Amino acid sequence: MIDALVLFDLVLALAIIGIAAGVLILRDAFAMIVCFVIFGLLSALAWVRLAAPDVALAEAAIGTGVTGALLLKTLAHLRGRTLSPPLRVKGGLVVNAALCALVTLAGIGVFLATPIGGAGLEGLVAQNLAASGVAHPVTAVLLNFRAFDTLMEVVVLLVAVVAVWSMERGIARAPAPVMGEVYAGFARLVLPAAVIVGAYLLWIGAIAPGGAFQGGAVLAAVGLMLLITRAYTPLPAHRGAARIVFVIGTALFAAVALFVAQGGRATFEYPAAHAKSLILIIEAVVTISIAATLAALFHGREPVAVSVRETRA
Amino acid sequence: MSEFASIDWLALTVFAPLLGAVASFLAPRMAPQIGFASLTVTALCVVMLAAQVIAGGPVIVSLGGWGAPLGLDLRADGLGIVMLGMTMLVGLFVSLGALDSFSAAREGEENARMRLYFWPLWLLLLSGLNGAYVSTDIFNLYVMIEVIALAAIGLTVLTGRLEAMRAGLEYMFASMLGALLFLMAVGLAYLQAGRLDFAGLAAHAGEPAMMLAFALMLVGLALKTALFPLHFWLPRAHASASAPASALLSGLVLKASLYILLRFWVEIFGPGSLIGLTVGLMGTGAVIWGSVQALRTQRLKLLVAWSTVAQIGLICVAFALADTIGAQTAWQGAVLLMVAHAVAKAAMFLAAGRIAQETGHDRIADLDRTHLRPTLAQFAFALAAISLIGLPPSAGFAGKWLLMEGAMRAGAWIWVVVAMAGTLFSVAYLSRPLIGFLRFDRAPDPVGEHHGWAIADAPPLMLAFIAAISGLAAVQIIGVLDIGAPFGPFP
Known part of the structure; x- marks a missing residue:
């Protein structure tokens, strides 16, 4: 039973990362927004798994529902100019990605070094x-x-x-x-x-x-x-x-x-x-x-x- | 007096502007009157609070009666009082200017809208600023940062012009990114310490999660305070806003994030060579780059905005210097620099706005070619420049004196050189418009003074005057800064 939940969590985590990458890689604004909404719903699910139903509700209602509606409304105002230029890998992008990776690594390191379930x-x-x-x-x-x-x-x-x-x-x-x-x-x-x-x-x-x-x-x-x-x-x-x-x-x-x-x-x-x-x-x-x-x-x-x-x- | 003592002046410094904002939003036609009245009430609250603090030491209020770490404590110590006082001083004069520059006598649909919306936005901003200066909890600070940021963005785009909108959007992205980094840091700090109040976090300083949290906060706050190289949004945002809004943005909004940085530095994380070095280096970059850009720009308001970048850098160098020296007086000197910059820069933006309004342009090269000379505004600009450069008897001079004295004794020669270079630079770029003001031989027509005095001439002049003589009150300000020992007895 526990194994099944671990498996579910793993799939969920991978899906969240995948869909986040999708939002960044996609070039069509409508598709990006749809992906963002799915991202929000999956995050809400993750919050449920983290035993934080209040956050899950807020994420689903505000982070996904209202924000998604706002994004779609903005898209309607853009009137057709919805395709971003294709993603090109440039020097700046590589440097940025490297810096973000460094910060993420530091975050992971710090998380591992911090006592879990410590004082709250x-x-x-x-x-x-x-x-x-x-x-x-x-x-x-x-x-x-x-x-x-x-x-x-x-x-x-x-x-x-x-x-x-x-x-x-x-x-x-x-x-x-x-x-x-x-x-x-x-x-x-x-x-x-x-x-x-x-x-x-x-x-x-x-x-x-x-x-x-x-x-x-x-x-x-x-x-x-x-x-x-x-x-x-x-x-x-x-x-x-x-x-x-x-x-x-x-x-x-x-x-x-x-x-x-x-x-x-x-x-x-x-x-x-x-x-x-x-x-x-x-x-x-x-x-x-x-x-x-x-x-x-x-x-x-x-x-x-x-x-x-x-x-x- | 006893019935006054039972009133929660501390909470009122946040609530009075908040309720004023609500009222001025509800009754748009009365917005200027309501706005100025609630500003006066807020100033009164700050004065009463300051009297309490000076008489009886730091005031602490446990909201809801719970007490930290479960609840939120508000606290006013010497540093908080100085920041509150600075905010009220600048705020009152800028509001006086706003009463005139958005007055019903001036025409235009744009002006009518600004008159309605300036007041609620500014009062909400004030509520957030005051809240930040009395907060003792990092999540509470995060919420205040959000209030400040949104209200500041609203003020940036208030003119409704396209360039202001573009600059405002850029400002918003920078500001939101900074807030997100700050929020991440709050999460990390809670993970490590299990609480969010300053005192609880200070016990965990130096642990890995706290180090990363401080690094994230540093970047987030640097974005918000426009510290080099994260200053990219500032010049356009501050130069394209209306004059009263620019004065508030440059004089007060940036100081809130600087204050938070300072507070964390001295109260939670303690002095450390690496922090000092990082902030000092960023500040050095800001001094050089900001000054070079200020020397090159063609527009008066852009020059003032770039000088903000340089001056913020100088204040950060002062922080680094104080960190190296490790003496209370050095920190107090750095705070004096902050206060001096707030007052003088607000005066300068108001004066620059008046000059642009009267002459019809703000091209530096043509300042000496116009036959219209708004003398009072130009005089205010010059007085503010004196204070920014740090000539006696301004507070900027007192602050630099305190810092230099400590620095030379401690042998921190590198920072001394940077601070001196920054001062020289500011002389150089600030004399560009001053030369234009003082040359009369290039004007095609006989030089006249201006269209007549306006009430809007008074606020910049008085602010600049206060800035120029504020050094005379330096001893008193330092006395207030000692209350509650915000800079602690460092080893």
Whole structure:
């Protein structure tokens, strides 16, 4: 039994390396993106094998799903210029490869010299889990022990959407994708299910793998579908509401962190009696912000009235 | 005073700009007012925090009440306070300039968009910068680096011009690669030490995984701080951004990665000849290459950007020198150089922006052919140049003095030569525009002053003035730097 799993791991590892090489060697952008998505799915599988289901979920939903969609959208904007020049082995490439190989070798050497399964924070997390308000250690770390990191990660997404909205809207709208009736029917079937899956992922995060980022990514997929099928078109009039949705996760998270700091408690120190409900509320609101932000990044621009220049293009 | 003491000023230095950014994004029409107000509030928080630290030593806050290594600790010691103070000083004046240069009185669709988006991006950047200066955890630092990088890229491409977009994309690739290397290093460090806080990691310094981690971090941070030969993205990115954005990018953003390098060096890994040699050599390359390019370039803003490359190199040589000397005063001198560069370079970029705005071009060769002379901006540029070169009474002079004194005593002659050469070079390239400012015989028409004073003339002038006389406060700054002994008593 164990042998079969070892064999599986070996094949998986080789496949990941092979597909990574494929992404670099292929010259057709569409094929590269497909390979990249497969690479992400295989990596997610590897994370499962490494007993890190939370990371696997995040990799599958964000690293593969949303990123793949973003890459394909970019490809649609390139309009046919999708073939890179053929790969030529030049001096610079050889030097680069040699340097990377050296670093990799050093990494392997260091890994072998480092005690495996050495000291970590798992014990400390387990000890304090009861006081954190949630039963799943990863959620306890993300939303309580290291909540500040998570807040700033949400801020990273906010910065991204502010930066994207700030950019000159010089690119014209991508041509409407040609999609048959099957596609619309598929969307009708899948959308409600995706909403439920996203909400479930968020809810289950308190006791099992899942949480705001994974749930948000699944809900973002709903947004993507709505945008692609043109069931929803962002209009200039929606900007105010969109801004509120983008910032509400950050704003609420930060406000709670500051608000609980009274009566001798530190910033981010949730009162023990309310820890669970506060964490759930924060996660729910953050999920909505993440979903909206990812969908807005896919849309890629502030919805404004189309300017003269764009009409000409 | 007692009710003030219970307020968490430390966390507020990060949260105030964050909430300000949210507000200015929500109410775009009010963005300048909200932005400047929250900047003032943040400055107030920093002042209160500094008062606490000066009165009672380093302030430490355990977020969530957990304490490291399980939770995150924020800490403000002398070095942190100096960096926070530098950020607020430069930030306030640059914002004052931005109020005017993106004001509603100026025309253009481009300007309207910059007015809306400059403030949220800048406040988010400030939140990340302040967060980095009070962090004591390497993963937390990684998150701060990401916030800083994305906001900085947003500021780079704010003008929306094609060359800014290209430069911004290049900057983004460099920055993301640096962040990934940093993240790899964080993973290695956790693998080895099983924790992520500075104190826990310092106990494992010298073990193989930590050595590789430091090497990776060094490369990642060198990419982000544009240390030669990884500086390729900087000149175009900084030269193509709008003037207030360039001032922030050059004055503050680069300092964050330099600070992180410095912090790791002195707090986690300790002095080591190999690190010092590597950073020193890279710095030497930067001094030479940056200066040569600054001497050759045709554009004023590019000259200022290339001088950033050279000056960052000089600061790194100062780090290497301090490492060789191993004395507290040498490290303090290097920090003084950093602060001096931040203030003077911000002033210089603002002044260069004003000159380009008034004369309509930024060709160095034609500076003496124009009959329009924006005297105030030119004066500010000259004052900033004095500080960058390191003439008394600037802080740059005080920093170099401290370093040279220690270096000559320790016999580190090679680094002394490099630092001296860097100073000479900066005299050479900075006098190129100064000559243009001072020649009046080539102008075809009678030389006039300019279209009139603008509020935007005040920030560069005041920043340059502060930079030029900051050496008078060097003793006080060094006194603050002593708090909490960030540079430790080295053997």
